[in-house]
Amino acid sequence: MKKPSRLPWLIFLALLVIGLGSGYYFYSHRQPPHQHRAAIQTAVEDEHPASGAQLEEPSTPQEPAKIDESEAETPEPPETEEPSNNATAQPDPCEVLFSRLQNYFEYLDGTEYFQRLSPDVSAYERLKVILKKLIKHPPVPAEEASDPRILLANLHHFFRTLKAQDLRLASEILTNEPDSMEDTFDMLFSWLMLPAPCADPDSIRPSFQVTYTYAAFFVNTVGGRAYLFRRTPSVRVVVQYYALMVIYEADKRKNNTYGVDLLPLLTPLRNEISRFDDLIFQQQYLTNLDRIEYEYRRLR
Structure with missing residues (x-):
């Protein structure tokens, strides 16, 4: 039996190739001149990469590259610059x-x-004098x-x-400003704990x-505790709280030079603060004391 001839298939394949080639030739000659040049240039670049200067055509008003360059040189609108200006204008927390x-x-x-006690x-200015003496x-x-002798000196330290x-002025402030007492102590504590170069123009x-020495004095000496017990209960517990916060910071800095043990002081102070429901920051005090106590117990 004779094998089927391959000639018809070869003829059909040849006609298909010729038809596709003719269509491509006809379509490429119908393109606008600048599109045709772009297609040829792209094909050449794909086969033989060269520098842009060698293949760059003279720019015309209709050329896309010219439009892109003009857009790239357009200055940025002022609206887009405002966020960066606002970001740099943020106030300094220290200030x-x-x-x-x-x-x-x-x-x-x-x-x-x-005005009655300090008219001149x-x-x-009085704060500056007081701080210099205490330092x-x-x-x-x-x-x-x-x-x-140390016990007697501590008992009469402030006097x-x-x-x-x-x-007398300190006592009058505590008596006449009870509503702002917690805010005042929070502000003073935050200011005292600032790093050295931060917001202290008068040094x-x-x-x-x-600061740590006075914190240890209030919680670790008879003289310091006696002074606090002459204050109102709310003032006493708030001062004790901030004293413990300073000593806790000293522990973190490995600078608790007087060896004050905070752990036995935390629970009694927490129990006292929990009874003062009129304290504005009561929950914050309790949360911090619980966190510190948990941290100390975990390390022991």
Whole structure:
């Protein structure tokens, strides 16, 4: 039996190739001249990559590349620049806190009791004098049991370091400003804990070591605790709370030089604060004390 001839298939394949080639030739010659040049240029670049200067055609007003270049050189609208300007204009947190401190003392200057007790010296100027005295003559928050002289010095520390007028002013502020007491202590604590170069134009802020010394004095000495017990209960527990926060920071910095053990102090203070429902930041105090106690117990 004879095999079927392949000739018809070969003829059909040849006709198909010729038809496709003719169609391509006819279609490519019907394209606009600049499209035809672009198609040829693309094909050449794909086969033989070359620099753009060698293949670049003279630019015409209708050429897409010319339009793209003009758009790229268009200046950015002012609307898109506003967010970056606003971002750089954010106020410095250090300056904001120092401004709050100054505003508070300006408020004190306008009160009747402050004008009566300090008619010639502003509250801020008096603060600078008081802080310099406290920094120069810190208490000794340890060794009271072994040296009676330290115990006596701590009992009379503020009376020996400050003038009677300074102590009277402090007492008047606590008596006349009970509603802002917590905000005031929070502001002072935040300002005291700022890093060294932050918002202290008059160089009056005590160092962290001095702040830690007074915190240890309030919670670790007879003299410090006796002073707090002469204050109202709400003032006493809030001052104790911030003293523990300073000592906790000293522990984190590995700078608890007087070896104050916070763990036995946390639960009694927490129980006291939980009874003062009129404290604005009560829940914040309790949450922080619970967190610190959990951290200390986990490490032991």
